[in-house]
Every structure is written in structure tokens, then in C-alpha cells.
Amino acid sequence: MSLTRRQLLAYASATTTLLQLTPRFSFAEDTPVRGGTLKMHIAIEPPILVNLTHTAGAAVYITGKITEGLLTYDLDLKPLPQLATAWTVSDDGLEYTFSLRQGVKWHDGQDFTADDVVFSLQTLKASNPRGRATFANVASVTAINPHLVQLKLSKPAPYLLTALAACESPIVARHVYKDARPETHPNATAPIGTGPFVFKEWVRGSHVILERNPHYWDAGKPYLDRVIVRFIADSAATVAALEAGEIDISTGGVPLSDIDRIKGNPRLSIEDRGEPYINGITRVEFNFDNPYLQRHAVRSAIAHAINLEFIRKTIFLGYGQPLYGPISPDMKHFHAPDLPRYAFDVARANQLLDEAGLPRDAKGVRFKLTLDPLPGPETYRRTADYIKQALAKIGIQVTLRSQDFATYVKRVYTDRDFDFTLNGMSNLFDPTVGVQRLYWSKNFQPGVPFSNGAHYSNPKVDQLLEAAAVETDVGKRFDLFAEFQRTIVEDLPDLGISTLVNPIVYDKRVNRFFVGAEGLGSNAAEIFIRS
16 A cells, blocks of 8 residues: 555554564563663764764664654564654645654753754754755644644655654754754764663763663663663674673674674574664775776676675675665565676676776786775675785776775765775665665765765666655555666666675673664663673
8 A cells, every 4th residue: 555545643552562572582581670781882983973964874873772763663664653652644645743752851851842853854854964865855844732743745755754763863952952053063972862861971982871861751761770882893802892791782893703603602692683774785886986987897897806695605604695786685675686687707807898998017907996995894804805806807906995984984975085985885774765865966965974975877867766755656666666776787886795784792681672673773771681
């Protein structure tokens, strides 16, 4: 049934659905235990803690614990109440009405009201790299009364009801920002929210401390007294900290090569489900401003020279799936099967470069490129090492460049001082939100991170993406995205490598950390630690 023909309602009692979800792990006793500190690990330290005007990847694991969204989602992406307790969508998909939770307080004691929602959604539309597309069709946001908000759209947005989680569309306090610029406001690094945990401190390069909110609207929660988020980039140090009990849970910080050994540790366990709200992928992105990479023959040769199955088996150790297009196969409602593929064929790759008039010199080198892998888990470094070796076989000499996360982001998205990059991206919960930003010509905006870094532009792709963004018929929308995927595979602005799998390693005493689509990015109100 299309969005324009359905009306969606939810009530506060629906929160029980969240508790009824059954994770794959089991507990000896599921009665929550109060107290304790959760020591959580993230490999890459984010530049901010609230994704209001920035889409910093690792921030998704922190922001929702402090600042909430209108909705949260179960493992099937069904919306559930958070700051909104009920909602309706008009039959034509052009009007959304949200009833807001009453009695909610900001961490500074002020009342949460509809004015906060209006300010937040307007700011997301104006200043958030993904929010520009997500809320593009939202013509107005109006506070009908202190606990009722109405959105009117110029065109349907079939993805909108899934885009309102805290990690994607956080609701912030209007009175905190006042008339200051949201992009530079200190609330991004010392946030005031409505969530179950209150920001205490951020020691750069070390940790963030969150304290239990004693006035949280969901009485009796959270169960934890404190969450300490530690930033450790070194994978060996991360594993040592887990095994020593200095970390209780880690996402993306444990080398895949250590997973089998960790499975033998009676105190630790593995959660290897992907987070349905994130759907991460690994990809090579070409800079179309580079004179070599502007040429389709060169990009095709690179694609033929890289063995995706070898990467899956040898680097990802069987985790994940090879990625043959721009949309993850984990997004079953949008992924087009049987896309054309660039078969692993070194002879064909060399032939393409010969025909392109790019001969080898006396040392066997045709030309040189620099590859910037995203700083993070070791799979990026190992994949980059493999790509360097693979391209040497076709006469492309690759230099690998290492840098910290902030330098990487500035180099690629602001200075545009790169040839090609190996990065990780989130397809998220809908291609209009998570995929369009990477290929839409209007999203080439130097200075805006995690957008169209390739400087790719194809009017046909723009048309397909813009049509899919407003199409409410499920079948027609799938067809638009399928044609988009075929066009991207043909144009090759990037080369898919793999679906991104970052197993969560956790102490078995930690319970209820994966109860919804946001996974470890949830608000952590349900988490408890059993002694």
C-alpha cells in the first residue's frame, strides 16, 4: 500500500513493542538490574556529539543517548514513539501531524515544546548535509499548540516517517541556540538534550562521560548510572582492553582476524547483525576532477583489476557481501539484483589502458595516483594495501596516504586534494536519504562532508533520484532506483567493494543493547549490566 493511501498511528503503549523484540542472544534472567557503568568503545572519535548540522559517522553511537528524536524504530524499521507519542499522515502524503510527549524536560530543566521541534526540523533542512534532501519537500513546520506539530509538504516524501530517529534527525532545545548560528554553536560538543543520559564531559582524544538523567520522562529508566565512551584507534589496544575488562562493548574496533579467538573467551560474545538503520558499505570513490580518473576507460580498468571476492574472503574473512552497485543488498526493498558487473580480468584492464593511449614507461608505470583510505578499522588499511598491489599489475603506481579523521575529511570534502579514496558510507534506511547525497549533482558542495565527493553529474541520474524521492507507489519507486543503479554501474563514479560488517564485541554481562534498528546507536535506556 502506498504512503498516500495509508494513515499511520502510534500510541505511547506501543513502546512495549520495543521490549518484546527478541535479540538473537539470550539471557539467563531478563529482569533489569539497576546501576553500574557501561564502558563503550568507538574507534574513530567524532568531531561533534549531535548530528544537527553534521553527519559525523561515529556520533550516531552517542547522540541518541543525550538528544532524542521524534521516533525510534524496531528491527523491521516500524516507527515507535519517542518524543512523539502519536502521528498521522494524510491520504495524499502532504500533511504530517505529530502529538508530542508531555511533561518532558530538557537537561537544564526547561520544558520541551513544539517550538523545539519546529526549530530542529527547520535547522536540519537548512544546515544538515542529509537533511537538505530529507526535508526538501517540507514547505512548513508549524506549532499548532505546545504539544502538536504539523508538517506540510510541497510533494510527497515516502521516506520521511523513517527519518526521524535521534541519530538522524535530533530534536534540540530552541532556547539553547536562541539566534546563534547552529553550525558553530557549542551545543554540538556539550549538548543539552531530553535523553536518558546527561552530558558530563568530553576529554578530546580520550573519552566522553554521560550521567544518568534522574528526571527522564520514561520513569525508572535508564538502568545504568553512567556511560563512558572511550576512543581507541589502535585495534590491538582495543582487543587488550576488552580482554582485560577495561571495555564492556566495542563496535568496529576489533580486527576480524581476532573474532574467532574472541569467540573462545567465556566472558565475551559477538553480535554480527548489521544495524538496519545504518546499512554500511565500503567503496572506492573517484575524483572526477583528476584528469586520469575523468576517463571512463581508466575507471573501468581499475574496476576490472580489483577482485571483490578475494577481498571478501581474505580481508573481510567471509563477513559481508561483495558490492556490485550503489545500494547495499541488505536493503532488500531497494536493491536491484543482476546488475552488470566488472569481472575480475587483469588482461582486460591492461587492454583498456593500452587502448586509452596510456602506455607503460621503462619501469612499467603508466601513471601515478594517491589513495586516501578512511582512517578507522584495519579493513580499510588492508583493502587499500590490496588495491595498491592490484593496480600495480596494470601499471598504475599508487601511493597510500595516512592521516587522522579530521584531516581526511578536510582533504577530501573541503580542499578536494585527493585522487581517489576508500571510504565507508551509510546507505541508511532509505536510498533518498543515504544514497542520493553521493550521486546527486546538486549535492556537490565543497566543505560539506560525506556528500558527492566525486563531483559526479549526470542529468539522468538526477532525474531518477528526484522522481524516486516523491514516488509513493512502491513498485514504481523500486523501478526508478533499479534504473538508477544500472546507470551508476555504467558510469562508475565509484566502485563498490563490500557491505560493511563491524561485529560488536561485548561482555556477556551487558544486556539489551541491540533492541531496535539503531543497534548500539540506541538511547541505551534499556541497557543493564548483570554482575
